[in-house]
Amino acid sequence: MTNLSNELPDKIYVPLGRRGFHPINLKACVRCFNAERFVLNFIEKKEYPAEIIDNAKKEIIDYKVQCKNCNAIYFIRMTLFKNIDENKEEQIIANFNILDENGNDEGWLGSTYI
Numbered sequence: 001m002t003n004l005s006n007e008l009p010d011k012i013y014v015p016l017g018r019r020g021f022h023p024i025n026l027k028a029c030v031r032c033f034n035a036e037r038f039v040l041n042f043i044e045k046k047e048y049p050a051e052i053i054d055n056a057k058k059e060i061i062d063y064k065v066q067c068k069n070c071n072a073i074y075f076i077r078m079t080l081f082k083n084i085d086e087n088k089e090e091q092i093i094a095n096f097n098i099l100d101e102n103g104n105d106e107g108w109l110g111s112t113y114i
């Protein structure tokens with residue numbers, strides 16, 4: 001199995017209004033805050049069918065992870081928004097949410113522009 005961890009950016013950002021952006025380490029555990037490299041074990045990946053809304057394409061991918069430190073299991077949900085312009089896709093933003101072990105959305109964690 002390929003290393004799913006490599007499919008996600010290490011850092012995402014939360015806007016702080018006029019003070020710029022606060023970086024968040026996406027590979028740190030959201031439960032125990034352990035931020036050692038490779039503390040998250042990426043267990044599986046689940047992709048959902050893409051949705052087309054006007055000239056934008058929305059793609060959702062869930063990554064199930066388990067923390068090697070506290071054993072917590074949760075999902076990192078990546079939602080990609082792409083502009084579709086004359087059959088050329090351009091990625092504009094990736095949003096990241098955390099879902100609990102049962103798939104309940106716990107809210108937005110941050111975003112990154114690619």
Ligand SMILES: [Zn+2]
Binds near residue numbers: 071
């Ligand atoms: Zn943990």
